[in-house]
Amino acid sequence: MGAKSEKNKPFPGGIGRFRQKYDNNFLISFGIMIAIFLFCFLMIATGNATRHFKSLLVPAGINIILAISLNLVVGILGELSLGHAGFMSVGAYAGCLFSIYTQELFPIGVRFPLSLLVGGLVAAFFGLVIGVPVLRLKGDYLAIVTLAFGEIIRSVIINLDFTGGAAGLKNIEKHTTYTSVFIIILITLFVILNLINSRHGRAIMAIRDNRIAAESLGVNITYFKLLSFILAAFFAGIAGVLYGHNIGSLTAAQFDYNRSIEILVMVVLGGMGNIKGSIISAILITIIPEMLRGADKYRMLFYSIILIIMMLLNASPRFAEFKRKIRIKNLASALKSKSRQKEEV
């Protein structure tokens, strides 16, 4: 981390304080999201967007929220959680049930944000419930407990009556739009990036890097672990509500451990603790299998091969160097020196 903070020297003048507060990571992550939004908006406005393209926007956005929030636990806190889909399902059921039962009480403009909040809070509550006992555990043990949590939630939902049992929850009004997902992404980004850049975030990362050292410095480990767990669960719950209001029906089977692992794959592919990486990888993992539809029966084969290649590339130091070379800043300076050479010639 030391090398990174040295790079972000404050700029002179009034912009300095802004830059100090919001470093490059922050601005780039927001920039990426806004650029993507503008791109999609233009595609739709000019009529270039196919229906397939439009139908992928919301799932991609939901995956972005899930990946960013899981990254808080896996990348920033450094604990392996395999129960993210469990939090998502709790939030989805809570939020969707809320919006079904309050259909006559509130107009849609109030009901939808409220149901998002309810879904998030219920998921956060479960984050607290699961967080307290598992704080004693680390690494593999924590992974197993969170995995078990996801499976328990699934079984409970199947056996309850008001969740619709195995048949699932139906007749959820479809309110999720591309814009609402985008707003939620921005809120998620804002909260999580601010947390990471704050004193709290540094404390969380200190726990990740060296628990004993952090504890000796007076970092309240229980509090910060719970905080990241609950926050991650909260946003997973919101993502779940968005998911339910996008498809119109919910079944417990959609939230099995495969889903948790899919979210984890996004985080790992994007880089642990790398928020903008999570955004990009969440989009890639959503659209690659869809883009491969033309490949017919070889689809999942290609998808797996692409995943392997991406993971290998991501882990290779050569590729990291290549990425460094093609960074815009470096590219610009390379171009400049080239043009200067030309002029000299």
Next chain:
Amino acid sequence: MFKRFLATVLLLAMVVAVMASCKNESTAKNEFLIGGIGPLTGSAATYGTSVKNAAQLAIDEINENGGVNGMLLKLNFQDDANNPEKAVNAYNTLMDAGMKVLLGTVTSQPCIAVVEESHKDGILQITPSGSAVDCIKYDNAFRICFNDPDQGTASATYIAENLDVKKIGVIYDKSNVYSTGIFEKFKAAAKEKGLEIVSEQAFTDQSNTDFSVQLQNIRESGAELIFIPVYYQEAAYILTQANQAGMSIPFFGCDGLDGIIPQLGDNAQIAEGVMLLTPFAADAQDEKTQKFVKAYKEKYGSIPDQFAADAYDGIYTIAEAIKKAGVTSPDDPDLNQKLIDAMTKIEVKGLTGTMTWDASGEPKKEPKAVKIVNGAYKSMQ
């Protein structure tokens, strides 16, 4: 090192090229595009594959005979991995490709999500095997198979009227819509018909290999018949374990049991005496079934199951609707309404029986009860 990197990049480029080349298939003039959606990957892949294969077989047959009203049919089948979200993506892909009628989806959950979309677009949707009631809740949707409640009621009625048993034990999959749907109606109908359910044993998709506890409970409850509204994979475990435990209580199942004989393989004799309600039996002696089974076996190397039969009938139903509606061009402006109107006027003599439809979208056909005798289905009526 750099060469290796270059090689990976080139490989990626190749993959992209393959995708690109596959994507833009040119559609010939007067080609009527039928879309299909079902699981080709994941745990339900066998159902989707059956539907895809049989639908293609039916389309090839129709095209060989000159198509329908001068149009050739074409199938574009997309994978949904039995997931509602992916099914909607698949649906939109097909709409982009110019789908006119949807044959799908194969499984219930995705079908409930997709019918919302097809209803908005107003296109005709025929699900071969989506058996949950809500799969066809709109006017534009019809189905080929029986729905879950009907199977539950039909089973209870059949048992009460034709078999000399009063005490019934049930094993069902609590995590599966199909199984719970049938069981709930069965329970209600059984009570009406004077049958007594002495033992209800549930399992979930997490515990679907060991049934010794459930079987033991049923044995102790003194049941005279075990009703198993489950799919054949689980039924194979149940039958094998019941056989090992030396139980001799007869079993009764629904159409999900179709496929049990090939599933058991060399142990097929333990399915002896099992009764099931099914619309299709691959070894039925009528000419139509035999011709279909032979053609399917030649093309795909396996015996078609009930999903295949439903899909085959589904394609012929679509063809019949096109004929009845008098549609001669896929670009007909009133195509959707004409086809939907035609659906309630046609009669299709298919593999799964002679079917007619009313506005509810449910097929009117007779359920057939069969008993497994000497490793083959034998009609019971």
